[in-house]
Amino acid sequence: MFLNVYALSHNVPAGTHLIEVAAIGYxxxxxxxxxxxxxxxxxxxxxxxxxxxLSEFVLEPLKEEQYYE
Incomplete structure (x- = not known):
């Protein structure tokens, strides 16, 4: 996943924000x-x-998630 933080400056209010990525299995x-x-x-x-x-980066998963049924 590619994230360009400079693109976040448009229509994002001042303050601290937390970006969390949800992707099944990661x-x-x-x-x-x-x-x-x-x-x-x-x-x-x-x-x-x-x-x-960071300024620009490629966000890679830290690990694969293991799901049990």
């Missing part, structure tokens, strides 16, 4: 996105598991 790390109220268009994104800053 587990993705949530992404924290901070949209600045003081500096319009300024966005910071980081993976929640390690706080590494």
């Amino acid at each position: 587990f993705f790390s949530p992404v924290r996105v901070d949209v600045s109220a003081r500096n319009p268009g300024k966005i910071q994104a980081a993976l929640t598991e390690n706080r590494r800053g």
Whole structure:
């Protein structure tokens, strides 16, 4: 999955947002996105598991989920 955080600046209110990906059979790390109220268009994104800053990235699953019936 490709996420361009700069595209998030349109029609997204200022504040902190959490992006969670739901895909059957996979587990993705949530992404924290901070949209600045003081500096319009300024966005910071980081993976929640390690706080590494991001600009553009390809989001890959951390693992395959195992489901039991």
